[in-house]
Amino acid sequence: MGPPGLFPMLRYVLIKFATLVLLLILVSLTVFAVLFVLPGDPAQIILGIHATPESLARLRAELGLDRPFFTQYADWVGNLLLGRSALSIHYKMPVFELVASRLAVTGPLALLAMLFAVAFAIPLGIYAARHQNRPQDLAVMAFTQVGLATPEFWLGILLVLLFSVELNWFAAGGFPGWVADPLGSLKALLLPAFALGIIRAAILARLTRSSMLDVLREDYIRTARAKGLRERTVIYVHALRNALIPVLTILGLQLGQLLAGAIIIENVFFLPGLGRLVFTAIGMRDLPVVRDVVLLMAAAVVFVNFLVDLAYAAVDPRIELH
Amino acid sequence: MKRLVAIACVLVLVSAFSAPAAEPPKRGGSLIVCVGDEPPGLDPTASASAAIDRVVYSNLFEGLVKVDRHGKLVPGLALGWEVSPDAKTYTFRLRQGVRFHNGEPFNAQVARWNLERGAAEGTKNAHPEFFRQIATIETPDDFTLRLTLKEVNALFLFQMAEGDSVMLPMKGWEDTASRPIGTGPFRFIEWRRGDSVVLERNPNYWNPALPYLDRLTYRFIKDPSAQVAALKAGDVDVLGWILAPEIARGIARDKRFKVLSGSSTSEVIMSTNNKAKPFDNKLVRQAMAHAIDRKTVNELVMLGYGTPIGSHWPPITPYYVDLTKKFPYDPKKAKELLAQAGYPNGFAARIQLPAIYPYAQKAGEVIADMLGRVGIRLKIEIVEWGFWLDRIFKQKDFELSMIGHAEAWDIGIYANPNYYFQYDSAEFRDAYQKALRAETEAEKAKWFARCQEIVAEDAVNGFLFVSPSLSAMKAEVMNWWKDYPTIALDATEVWWNK
Numbered sequence: 001m002g003p004p005g006l007f008p009m010l011r012y013v014l015i016k017f018a019t020l021v022l023l024l025i026l027v028s029l030t031v032f033a034v035l036f037v038l039p040g041d042p043a044q045i046i047l048g049i050h051a052t053p054e055s056l057a058r059l060r061a062e063l064g065l066d067r068p069f070f071t072q073y074a075d076w077v078g079n080l081l082l083g084r085s086a087l088s089i090h091y092k093m094p095v096f097e098l099v100a101s102r103l104a105v106t107g108p109l110a111l112l113a114m115l116f117a118v119a120f121a122i123p124l125g126i127y128a129a130r131h132q133n134r135p136q137d138l139a140v141m142a143f144t145q146v147g148l149a150t151p152e153f154w155l156g157i158l159l160v161l162l163f164s165v166e167l168n169w170f171a172a173g174g175f176p177g178w179v180a181d182p183l184g185s186l187k188a189l190l191l192p193a194f195a196l197g198i199i200r201a202a203i204l205a206r207l208t209r210s211s212m213l214d215v216l217r218e219d220y221i222r223t224a225r226a227k228g229l230r231e232r233t234v235i236y237v238h239a240l241r242n243a244l245i246p247v248l249t250i251l252g253l254q255l256g257q258l259l260a261g262a263i264i265i266e267n268v269f270f271l272p273g274l275g276r277l278v279f280t281a282i283g284m285r286d287l288p289v290v291r292d293v294v295l296l297m298a299a300a301v302v303f304v305n306f307l308v309d310l311a312y313a314a315v316d317p318r319i320e321l322h
Numbered sequence: 323m324k325r326l327v328a329i330a331c332v333l334v335l336v337s338a339f340s341a342p343a344a345e346p347p348k349r350g351g352s353l354i355v356c357v358g359d360e361p362p363g364l365d366p367t368a369s370a371s372a373a374i375d376r377v378v379y380s381n382l383f384e385g386l387v388k389v390d391r392h393g394k395l396v397p398g399l400a401l402g403w404e405v406s407p408d409a410k411t412y413t414f415r416l417r418q419g420v421r422f423h424n425g426e427p428f429n430a431q432v433a434r435w436n437l438e439r440g441a442a443e444g445t446k447n448a449h450p451e452f453f454r455q456i457a458t459i460e461t462p463d464d465f466t467l468r469l470t471l472k473e474v475n476a477l478f479l480f481q482m483a484e485g486d487s488v489m490l491p492m493k494g495w496e497d498t499a500s501r502p503i504g505t506g507p508f509r510f511i512e513w514r515r516g517d518s519v520v521l522e523r524n525p526n527y528w529n530p531a532l533p534y535l536d537r538l539t540y541r542f543i544k545d546p547s548a549q550v551a552a553l554k555a556g557d558v559d560v561l562g563w564i565l566a567p568e569i570a571r572g573i574a575r576d577k578r579f580k581v582l583s584g585s586s587t588s589e590v591i592m593s594t595n596n597k598a599k600p601f602d603n604k605l606v607r608q609a610m611a612h613a614i615d616r617k618t619v620n621e622l623v624m625l626g627y628g629t630p631i632g633s634h635w636p637p638i639t640p641y642y643v644d645l646t647k648k649f650p651y652d653p654k655k656a657k658e659l660l661a662q663a664g665y666p667n668g669f670a671a672r673i674q675l676p677a678i679y680p681y682a683q684k685a686g687e688v689i690a691d692m693l694g695r696v697g698i699r700l701k702i703e704i705v706e707w708g709f710w711l712d713r714i715f716k717q718k719d720f721e722l723s724m725i726g727h728a729e730a731w732d733i734g735i736y737a738n739p740n741y742y743f744q745y746d747s748a749e750f751r752d753a754y755q756k757a758l759r760a761e762t763e764a765e766k767a768k769w770f771a772r773c774q775e776i777v778a779e780d781a782v783n784g785f786l787f788v789s790p791s792l793s794a795m796k797a798e799v800m801n802w803w804k805d806y807p808t809i810a811l812d813a814t815e816v817w818w819n820k
Contacts, residue, residue, distance in 0.1 A: 040708020041716065046362045048370040049715055049727075051448045058444065090362045091515050092499045098515065157547060164555035172555035173548055174541070175517060270543045270552070272516030280516075280544075283678070284362065285708050 012313060020306050027298040028291075032073050035287050041065075042089050042285040063089060076291060086288035090281065095292045099274065105175055106266070106273035109189050109196070110258050114251065116197025117204055122247070124201070125208025126235065132213060140205060147202025152261050156195040156268040163191060173269035192269040196261050200254060207250055211243040218242075252308055256301040347800065351818035352537035354518075355811060356549050356558040360542040363499030364513065366485035367440065370448035372728055372809045375485040376563060377519050377540045379810035383488035383504035386414055386433065386467075387479055393638050393730075393807030395479055399428060399489055399505060400467070409474045409761040416465040420528045422491040423509040430461035436489050437469070452481040474759045476766050480731050485809070507533040507814045518542065534817035546680075553579065553794060560795040560802060562811045566680055567625040573794045583627050584805035586791040587636040587730040590628070590681060592673075592689055592784030593714075593723040597744040600669060601721060607781035609659035611649035613696040614689060618651075620787045623684045628787035633778040634733050636788045638807050641770040645778040645785075656696040668697020673722040675702065676710040682724040685786060689724070715742045726789055730808055733773050736782060745782045 043059040044051070060066050064075070079086060085094035128140035164172040170191055176184040215221065216239055224238045225231075263275035270276070274293060281289040359373040366374045366383060380388055380398075388398040400414040420428040439445065440453035447453070455475055460468040471478060481487060494503050502510050505528070508521035518541040523533055541558055543549045546566050550573065552558045561573075574581040592610075600606045616630035629637055632645030660668060675686040683704060690700040700722070705713070714720040720742075727735070737754045739746035753776055757769030778785065791806035798820040803812060 038708065039712035040706075041712055044711045044716065045708060046369055046371060047448050048372065049711070051370050052451065054450065055446070055448050058446070090360075092363050093515070102516065157551075160548075160551045160555070164557075165551055168555065170555075171557045172551035173543070174552070174557055177514065267545055268548055270517075270541075270545070270548055272514065276516060280360065283707060 009313070013310065016306055016309050020302055023302050024295070024299060027302075028077060028295055029073070031291055031294045031298075032076065033069075035290060036069055036072075038285075040285045042287060045285050046089065076288075080292075080295075086292070088281075088286055088289045090284050090286040090289070095288050098277065098289065099293060099296065102272060102274040102277045104178060105189075105271055106259070106262050106275060108186075109193055109262060109266075109271065109273060110255070112189055112193035113196035113200065113258060113261075116194055117200035118251070120198065120201035121204030122208050122244075124205040125247075126212055126240070128205070128209040129212035129216065130235065137209075140209070144202040144205050147199055147205075150199060151264075152195050152199045153264045153268050155199065156192060156265050159191045159195055160268070173271065175271050175273075188269075188271070192265045192271060195268075196258065196265050199261070200258070203254075204247060204251065208243065208247050211246050212239060215239045215243040249308060252304050253301075255304055256297070259297050259300070345819065347534050347815070347817040348819065349534050349817070350536050351534075351820075352539070353535050353560065353799065353813060353816060353818070354539045354541055354558045355560040355562045355813065356541050356543050356552060357562050357811065358542070358544050358549070360516065361519075364502045364510070364519065365446075365498035366488055367436075367490060368446040368448070368499060370486070375809040376811045378502060378504070378506075379485050379488075379808070380506060380812040380814060381508045381521060381538065382502050382506045382510060383485070383490075384506050385482055385484070385487045385489060386416075387483045389480075389483045389730075389808035389810070391803045391805065391807070391812070393640070393805070395483055398483070399433070403479075411468060411470045412478070414467040414469070416467060417528055418465055420505050421526055422494075422505055423503045423524060424491060424494050426491040426493060428489060428491075428505055429464045430467045431464070432492055433467050433489060434459050434461055435492050439490075440487070447486055449481070449484070449486045452484070452487060474761060476758050476760050476770075477731055483808070508535075508538050516542070533814045535813060538813050540811075553796075559799055560793060562793055563791070563806075567627045567790070567792060570627065570792045570794060571625060578797060579794055580797050580799075581792065581794045582802060582804045584791040584803070585629055585636065585638045586728070586789050586806040587639060587808070588726040588728040588789040589631060589634055589636060590685060590724070590726045590786045590789055591634065592685075592786060593720075593725055593743050594783050595718060595720055595722070595742075595744060596746070596782060597718070598721050600663065600665060601671075603663045604780060605659045605663035606665065608649065609656040609663065609696065610693060610698065610784055611781040612652045612656035612659065613693055613698070614649075614784055614786070615651040615692060616646060616786060619685060619688050619692075622688050623681055624787060624790060627790035627792060629790075630787050631785050633774040633785055634727070634736065634783070635770075635774045636730065638805055639730055641767050643771045643774050645774060648778050649781065653696050660697060665697070668699065670699045670701065671721045673700045673702055673724065674705050674710070674714060674720055675724050676707055677704050678707045679724075679726065681726070681789065686724045689784065689786075718742050718744060722784075728809060733770075733777065736773070736777050743783055745777075745780070747776065747780060750776045750780075 042063060042065065043056050047055060047059060064072065085096035088095050088098055091098055124140050128137045131137045160172050163170045171188060175188045178185050221234060221239055224234045259275065262273060263279050266273040266276040267279060278290060278293045357376055361373040361377055362369060362371050364374060364378055366378055384398045386398055386400040387395050390396045399417050399420060401417050403412055403414045405412055416430055416433065422428060437453050437456060437459055440447045441450060455471050456469050457472045458470045462468065489505060490498055491503050500513065507524055507527045509524045511520045511522050513519045518539050521538040523536050543552055546569060549561050550569055553561055570581045573579050594601050594607060596602055620626055620628045620630050630646050632648045635642050673686050673690060675683045686702055690702055693700055714723050734754060735741045736745050737751045750773065753769055753772040757766060757773055760766040760769055793802060795802055798818055800817050800819045801815050
């Protein structure tokens with residue numbers, strides 16, 4: 001037997017993992033059922049309103065849409081578990097390949113947006129906390145209020161009007177591709193990532209501020225100050241570390257929101273990302289794509305939650321392991 | 323009497339089609355055309371989707387005949403054709419020395435294979451009836467193709483000019499949806515999913531004078547404001563299709579750009595369920611026709627860029643009859659007809675508008691107001707496209723809707739009582755059959771005109787206007803099609819004046 005703490009820990013992980021699997025099964029069933037009853041026939045959308053009933057029936061059979069619910073569901077899940085990709089109805093290529101190529105846009109976009117968010121939010125939050133209830137604090141709070149109220153698509157359009165149409169510094173959208181033009185690709189992501197990131201920054205700045213204020217009231221900070229440490233050291237070394245824990249947690253949980261935001265912003269900047277893929281796929285009833293992408297997004301959120309749970313358990317022994 | 327109809331046996335003379343510009347076209351350059359919808363695959367012989375034809379028609383693929391920028395039939399891969407006196411046998415003389423982009427030669431055997439493929443059991447073609455009407459295919463030599471139809475069909479040549487009838491190579495056709503190989507002036511380079519389709523000049527095109535451009539890209543941007551931003555920022559050179567009229571007006575003010583406003587074949591109609599009460603009553607439908615002020619609808623919805631219509635036939639298509647005066651705007655008359663039909667106080671109904679078409683929503687609001695003035699109270703419902711196709715188009719579960727019917731030569735939908743607006747008229751079916759079987763031009767003109775009249779008289783749907791073909795481009799882009807008489811964005815003769 002190992003140390004006494006190991007068994008409860010393992011049990012905790014297993015329970016959390018079982019919950020994760022159960023959750024994914026439920027998500028997959030829900031996604032499948034919703035798409036199954038959603039009005040709209042993929043065959044009709046592909047062939048258009050002038051197609052003959054014969055060609056419609058043939059395409060439906062070819063897509064396997066005429067089979068019963070559970071056969072189709074089992075087929076989908078079975079193939080996923082075996083790592084076999086379905087074919088996109090619209091693009092006629094494997095969904096996995098399609099998703100991978102779109103992730104190459106949305107992944108860096110989300111990352112860049114997070115970077116923008118953190119780069120703005122944390123200094124602003126600290127600044128506001130240090131000047132609590134003074135004009136500087138009010139200015140930051142006003143900015144975050146505006147940020148919270150601004151839809152990212154609208155900010156995106158404003159950025160395009162200013163930087164693309166008026167100043168001509170950036171393209172109004174589009175994506176040249178990482179292989180063809182790496183620098184141009186990075187540049188293409190700057191405006192949309194800024195639009196996405198600055199909105200997140202508003203929330204994070206507020207969170208950083210309040211978390212910082214909480215920490216600054218703690219005893220150990222008073223001790224640090226009493227020791228005669230410089231204020232900079234107190235803030236950046238002692239306070240910030242602890243203040244950032246809730247901020248980073250929220251940052252992780254914002255992944256889902258960021259993916260949702262990407263759907264909108266990718267349409268404004270016509271970026272070939274995952275968000276626009278799923279948006280078009282819903283309109284086109286490209287069911288294999290919608291299913292896989294929604295499941296992937298759900299899995300990403302569930303998985304991040306799982307990791308957060310584990311991290312808490314590892315870091316804080318006070319968390320109930322039973 | 324012998325009636326040998328010989329049509330167009332001349333080579334395509336480029337000069338005949340180019341705009342009356344003083345300067346000769348310049349060669350070279352790369353053009354980026356923005357379109358709203360990304361096509362579901364690039365094979366026009368496996369789908370009726372208009373988004374496919376807008377990219378590939380006459381650019382990548384060609385059929386025996388083509389529709390030109392004026393809506394006329396012109397030689398494609400056939401140099402010319404003759405029609406037998408009984409109008410059943412078509413003899414095509416094929417162009418010699420034509421090669422597909424992969425080097426395969428085009429000849430009568432290839433043409434035969436393509437036609438047989440379209441007719442085959444289990445074909446993926448959206449219009450197998452185009453090919454199944456052919457009784458026999460003869461190939462007396464490599465460059466002669468003789469087709470005998472089971473029955474006379476006045477629209478046969480137009481059907482052979484559709485995207486469904488383009489010629490594919492016998493080898494390498496399987497991947498057409500993702501790697502298309504045709505005979506057209508441009509050849510396929512790359513389809514970047516979600517972004518663009520890139521084509522380049524075909525150096526071995528059968529007409530060595532064409533195309534003028536070196537590179538042609540179709541870029542997919544759905545959002546109208548993103549489209550305009552892309553044009554203004556210089557990311558695209560042409561906004562090809564479905565440009566909202568208010569946007570067109572804004573662009574036209576900018577000296578760097580020009581806007582072309584022509585005509586299309588898309589009739590925007592208030593689709594009416596002829597089997598649903600009270601719309602099964604002809605008097606009610608005629609009352610609605612009198613209650614709609616078409617000129618004002620066109621002004622409010624299309625800023626006057628559209629063309630009002632009185633029947634289901636675009637003015638740029640041959641045999642058009644102007645029926646816009648048939649039911650002049652007359653609210654008093656409308657109320658009288660409603661009273662006659664048993665609705666002196668009007669009635670309430672529901673109109674469902676597809677969300678993807680802004681014109682449909684705007685027209686729906688305007689119509690709701692106009693019908694409200696004669697006592698028909700409309701409740702507006704905005705529906706998503708998949709829902710529209712399912713509930714309205716397929717299950718016919720609706721009262722009124724609004725949609726543009728984009729295809730040319732589509733009045734035949736009124737001969738099908740199961741079509742979503744469920745119009746059932748033996749008189750119309752008879753007239754349509756006579757038009758299709760007409761052996762002379764005069765007969766065709768007479769019966770197609772009759773078809774338009776019957777549909778107008780019965781006020782089957784609310785006939786509103788034909789959508790304008792609005793396109794916007796940089797001022798230096800020359801020779802873009804002004805009208806869209808067929809579903810295509812053909813850039814063969816486009817050139818850069820810079």
